[in-house]
Amino acid sequence: MNRNLTNAVSAFALLLSAASPALAQDAKPIKLGVLEDQSGDFALATIGKVHAIELAAEEINAAGGIDGRPLELVEYDTQSDNTRFQEFMRRVLQRDKVDAVFAGFSSASREAYRPIVNQFDGLAFYNNQYEGGVCDGNMIVTGAVPEQQFSTLLPYMMEKYGKNVYTIAADYNFGQISAEWVRKIVEENGGKMVGEEFIPLGVSQFSQTIQNIQAAKPDFVVTLLVGTAQASYYEQAGAANVNLPMASSVNVGQGYEHKRFKAPSLKDMYVTVNYIEELDTPASKEFVKKFHAKFPNEPYINQEASNSYAAVYLYKQLVERAKSTDLAEIRKVIAQGDVCVDGPGGQMCIDPKSQHVSHTIHLAHVKADHSIEFPQKWDGIKPYWLGDAGCDLTKSDPSAQYSPSNPPPKS
Amino acid sequence: MVDSLNLVFSFLYQFGDAFAFLVLSACGLAVIFGMMGVINLAHGEFIMCGAYVSTRAAHAGLPMPLAVLAGAAAAGIAGMVVEWVVIRRLYERPLDTIVATWGISMIVTQGVLILLGPSMQGVGTPFGSFSVGGYSYSVYRIILMLSAVAVLAALWLMFTRTRFGLLSRATIQVPHVAEALGVNTNLVYSLTFGLGAALAGLAGGLYAPTMTLVPTMGASFMVEAFVTVVVGGADIFLGTAPAAVVLGVIKAALTSWKGQLAGQIGLLIAVIIVIRILPRGISGKILRERA
Numbered sequence: 001m002n003r004n005l006t007n008a009v010s011a012f013a014l015l016l017s018a019a020s021p022a023l024a025q026d027a028k029p030i031k032l033g034v035l036e037d038q039s040g041d042f043a044l045a046t047i048g049k050v051h052a053i054e055l056a057a058e059e060i061n062a063a064g065g066i067d068g069r070p071l072e073l074v075e076y077d078t079q080s081d082n083t084r085f086q087e088f089m090r091r092v093l094q095r096d097k098v099d100a101v102f103a104g105f106s107s108a109s110r111e112a113y114r115p116i117v118n119q120f121d122g123l124a125f126y127n128n129q130y131e132g133g134v135c136d137g138n139m140i141v142t143g144a145v146p147e148q149q150f151s152t153l154l155p156y157m158m159e160k161y162g163k164n165v166y167t168i169a170a171d172y173n174f175g176q177i178s179a180e181w182v183r184k185i186v187e188e189n190g191g192k193m194v195g196e197e198f199i200p201l202g203v204s205q206f207s208q209t210i211q212n213i214q215a216a217k218p219d220f221v222v223t224l225l226v227g228t229a230q231a232s233y234y235e236q237a238g239a240a241n242v243n244l245p246m247a248s249s250v251n252v253g254q255g256y257e258h259k260r261f262k263a264p265s266l267k268d269m270y271v272t273v274n275y276i277e278e279l280d281t282p283a284s285k286e287f288v289k290k291f292h293a294k295f296p297n298e299p300y301i302n303q304e305a306s307n308s309y310a311a312v313y314l315y316k317q318l319v320e321r322a323k324s325t326d327l328a329e330i331r332k333v334i335a336q337g338d339v340c341v342d343g344p345g346g347q348m349c350i351d352p353k354s355q356h357v358s359h360t361i362h363l364a365h366v367k368a369d370h371s372i373e374f375p376q377k378w379d380g381i382k383p384y385w386l387g388d389a390g391c392d393l394t395k396s397d398p399s400a401q402y403s404p405s406n407p408p409p410k411s
Numbered sequence: 412m413v414d415s416l417n418l419v420f421s422f423l424y425q426f427g428d429a430f431a432f433l434v435l436s437a438c439g440l441a442v443i444f445g446m447m448g449v450i451n452l453a454h455g456e457f458i459m460c461g462a463y464v465s466t467r468a469a470h471a472g473l474p475m476p477l478a479v480l481a482g483a484a485a486a487g488i489a490g491m492v493v494e495w496v497v498i499r500r501l502y503e504r505p506l507d508t509i510v511a512t513w514g515i516s517m518i519v520t521q522g523v524l525i526l527l528g529p530s531m532q533g534v535g536t537p538f539g540s541f542s543v544g545g546y547s548y549s550v551y552r553i554i555l556m557l558s559a560v561a562v563l564a565a566l567w568l569m570f571t572r573t574r575f576g577l578l579s580r581a582t583i584q585v586p587h588v589a590e591a592l593g594v595n596t597n598l599v600y601s602l603t604f605g606l607g608a609a610l611a612g613l614a615g616g617l618y619a620p621t622m623t624l625v626p627t628m629g630a631s632f633m634v635e636a637f638v639t640v641v642v643g644g645a646d647i648f649l650g651t652a653p654a655a656v657v658l659g660v661i662k663a664a665l666t667s668w669k670g671q672l673a674g675q676i677g678l679l680i681a682v683i684i685v686i687r688i689l690p691r692g693i694s695g696k697i698l699r700e701r702a
Contacts, residue, residue, distance in 0.1 A: 039520075039521055039524060040627065041625075041627050041630075043524060043529050044529035044530055044625060047529060171671075171672055197670040197671065198670065198671070198672055199670075199671045199672075200671060200672055200675050202630065202631050202634075203631070203671050203675070204622055204623070204628075204631035204632075205428070205429075205432055207424070207425055207428040207429075207549075207552060208425050208428075208429075208663065208666040208667050208671070208674070209666075209670070209671060211421060211425065211546055211667070212667065212670070214545070214546050214547065215545075215546070228530070228623045228625040228627065228628070229623065229627075229628070229630070229631040231623040232621065232622040232623045232631075235533060235535070235536055235620070235621050235622065235623070236536070236549065236621055238535075238536070239536035239539075239540065239549035239551055239552075239621065240540050240547050240548055240549040240552075241539070241540035241542075241547040241549075242547065243547075259532070260530050260531075260532055260533065260623065260624075261532075261533055261535070261623075262532070262533055262534060262535030265535070297528070299528060299529065299530070
């Protein structure tokens with residue numbers, strides 16, 4: 001059933017691009033593979049990404065396509081399943097012969113498909129905030145990374161609430177490496193980790209975790225919870241009256257927990273995002289308006305939808321300046337260091353050394369009634385860590401993932 | 412002295428919490444597996460059905476206890492429909508019921524995602540919190556513990572004191588003789604499956620205020636439910652209840668000592684050990700010794 005559905009969706013996308021009158025009939029379409037979780041545990045946060053890509057493609061096609069060529073989407077539902085990512089990544093690169101792929105929500109799925117992109121020397125965009133450290137010439141990462149999110153968030157929290165920090169994190173590469181970043185930045189700023197717990201994906205009962213947190217008496221809790229099951233933490237912590245401020249790089253901005261849970265369970269949650277739909281800027285309001293015109297029932301436009309939307313325009317600019325979809329030509333354009341677009345949340349520029357993107361980082365504060373205020377923002381925050389640590393994709397391509405405890409080898 | 416009392420209370424609370432989750436998530440599965448031999452992989456979706464219906468009912472203004480019962484009733488009816496349409500045709504083929512119920516599970520999860528969207532807003536946990544010695548606890552979790560005990564008591568009364576209980580035990584034990592004596596075994600099977608589904612729906616309704624409401628929410632009950640049924644064996648009173656006690660102690664102790672991961676590992680190791688030395692679970696062991 002699922003295969004028929006995805007076929008139907010890609011046929012629909014074809015129709016969309018074919019229906020665009022402005023295009024020369026003989027121009028060969030540029031094919032964009034879209035591998036996102038449209039079912040399973042992550043679907044809640046990722047269906048909006050697919051819609052954002054469809055929106056950008058429609059706008060681009062209506063305005064004449066990319067360099068006169070229509071943009072055609074080839075969509076598959078990866079079902080929140082890492083093996084599906086591998087299967088469909090092979091399929092889009094080998095059989096569908098797409099020019100670029102937009103793929104992946106969880107870091108586990110990205111690490112599952114990345115070797116296949118390397119093998120076929122393809123180009124994949126990962127439009128998700130994540131734990132950072134991927135130094136790979138075949139990847140462009142448009143999501144925010146820890147040095148952008150934590151180096152802004154944690155000093156703010158420690159100054160406002162105190163220096164004792166407790167981390168609860170999803171137990172896989174994302175949570176483990178993000179927790180390592182939290183540890184590093186808390187220590188650099190003179191704070192103390194009073195506890196750390198890793199939660200297996202799919203766990204939904206948190207009574208004991210809540211008690212462990214209360215026993216450690218932190219000033220605030222860093223929540224790096226992933227997937228819909230783990231989001232039950234907020235309701236249960238609220239019910240047990242834990243009443244501690246929370247800080248996160250993933251929650252609210254992806255899974256819109258403040259919309260799904262009854263107030264005040266997310267009271268005093270602070271998140272650093274590069275976009276969420278409450279953002280009160282002209283660019284954001286315009287984006288929300290366009291989004292709702294095409295998808296009136298969209299429950300929430302999250303950070304990853306904004307990244308995916310902007311990424312299509314980044315790709316358009318890359319191809320038009322390179323005058324080709326060839327990866328080597330595209331990377332020559334990236335190496336010039338001035339590939340920027342104005343995304344819904346602010347300007348985004350590709351850093352040539354790491355092929356990650358700079359962002360305007362907004363601090364979102366969830367109030368007791370679950371409305372959002374933005375007490376602070378930081379403009380032009382660069383994804384500096386990889387470049388500083390020694391990753392330079394303009395010189396060599398190790399195709400590896402690094403972390404503070406496992407930095408690039410010094411050459 | 413006060414400190415150690417606080418520690419005892421906190422352990423009892425955590426044990427009770429784990430026990431309630433194990434009992435409530437497993438008893439529907441145990442009824443269907445223990446009485447009918449059907450391994451119901453759509454168990455989680457009956458839980459989801461109960462959670463969704465009770466939340467809708469609560470949003471519509473029904474008081475909480477009635478909303479939970481509405482969720483259980485809806486899941487029970489859904490269970491009887493599933494029994495009538497699919498399971499009934501597969502009683503002679505227990506392995507095929509695994510595949511069939513798995514299929515139902517996938518259809519329902521994806522169907523709900525398409526029809527009702529990726530999530531539903533919760534109702535919030537009622538009753539607030541209380542404090543004992545520096546820790547604060549949710550009152551509602553105590554209600555969950557009492558509900559688990561009440562469910563076990565009600566099931567025991569139903570199976571030992573009512574005519575339905577007698578007929579269903581007779582049907583399950585020797586179906587042909589029961590049929591020869593005039594028992595409508597089809598009806599008994601249908602009601603038993605419906606009862607199992609309703610118990611799953613009850614678990615969903617009870618846990619709905621404390622959880623994230625998404626089409627895949629049933630999956631987070633499945634590991635605990637299966638672990639409890641495997642350790643307990645086929646009999647709900649001699650199996651599920653003692654298994655939930657043993658596993659609740661293991662889970663609460665390991666989770667407080669080394670976190671959630673240790674708790675999960677502890678549960679799975681307990682299953683491996685039990686399968687190795689008591690292949691028919693705790694109740695299989697007790698029943699064999701009695702026979």
